[in-house]
Amino acid sequence: MILITGATGTVGRLVLGNLPADQPVRVLTRNAPRFPAHGPTEVAQGDYADPASLERALRGVRSALLVTSRIGGDDDRRFLEAARDAGVRHIVKLSAAAVQDPDADDLITRWQRTNEDLLRTDGPAWTLLRPRSFMSNTLSWAPAIRSAGVVRALYGDSPNACVDPRDIADVAVRALTEAGHEGQAYTLTGPEPITAAQQTRRLAQVLGIRLRFEELTPEQAGAHWLRRHPGEVAEALLHSARRQKAGAKAQVDPTLPRLTGRPARSFTDWATDHAPAFAVPRTADTPPATPATSARTARE
Incomplete structure (x- = not known):
């Protein structure tokens, strides 16, 4: 049994959708009646602050995806204590690339480092995912x-090796x-x-419209x-x-292609696949721009 936390979030829902169809899966969610379970998915209603619900959700679980978002909170500690008691063997933790930067000393990064340390010292076997x-x-x-x-956006010319x-x-x-x-x-x-x-x-090229960037x-x-x-x-x-403006987030890491056996998806790939989310209305007096015009306009 695999337990997925954060299953309604950006990464968790994609993980849930990509697991093998015959893989027994359980989802920890606060709103069980609203969660659309399908296939072999079980739904466990619970919360990190409710030890009894964690005990029920983790019963019989071999591996878990751990996603927490309450910055500065102790949700990781509570989950790890319950996972250890339940005999969970492996936890895959969603963290962040910033934890490796000694100059990153903000609240969010300190909290992420603390959570990583908890997992390495007090948890079962672990894998850390550190995305940009x-x-x-x-x-x-x-x-x-x-x-x-x-x-x-802030600092429009600062680079980030962002990830799909x-x-x-x-x-x-x-x-x-x-x-x-x-x-x-x-x-x-x-x-x-x-x-x-x-x-x-x-985005202007993908959407076929004029866009202006304002810093x-x-x-x-x-x-x-x-x-x-x-x-x-x-x-x-x-x-x-x-x-980021100082260049701390510009480095491209080869790990993802090595693990997946294919190139990482580009921003153009992502934008093309998610163009409907921007849903730009067309009118008769605003004809679509050519890609070259869009690019020049977006640059102004």
Whole structure:
């Protein structure tokens, strides 16, 4: 039995969908009645803060995908204690590439390092997945693209070797179902470093529309994040953006192609497959732009 946590999230739902059809799977979710179980999937209602629900969810589980998101919380510790008591043999943990950067000392990265240390010292056999930023983060641009044909981001010329979540999920499935991944930490990146301005140009080409890129100031970006996150988290995001501007996230790692036997998906691949999510309406007086025009406009 494999247990999937975070099964409604970006990576967890892809892992669940890509596991072999005959693989017994259980999902830990807070909202069991809303979860669309299918095939051999069991649904266990529970929460990291509820030890009894963790005990029920982990009963008979051999391997688990561990995804936590409550920054600064102790969900990992609670899960690992329950997993150890239940006899779970292997945990695949979704972490982040930033943990390897000694200059990354923000709240989010410190929390991720602490969770990795807990798993290595107090957990069963482990595999760490350390992805760069998700290409799917650009979905947050969709409302402004639809309403104004604009992308707004901080440090538009700073590169990030961002990764397609589908590639992360492919590696997670291998780690959960194959032998030989125990004790490994995998840094997962896309095939190239790419900037927000370049992503805007590629989206324009894929969508066949004109897009404009507007660079936010640190003050504007900070104010935007403060509307969505606590102050320490907003400051952590600003710290991360400054590291990216300094080139800390530009390195391409060969691990993903080595594990999957194919190249990592590019941002153009991701954008092409997710173009409907941006759902740009067409009108008679706004003809589609050629790719060259889109690229020039996006660059202005």
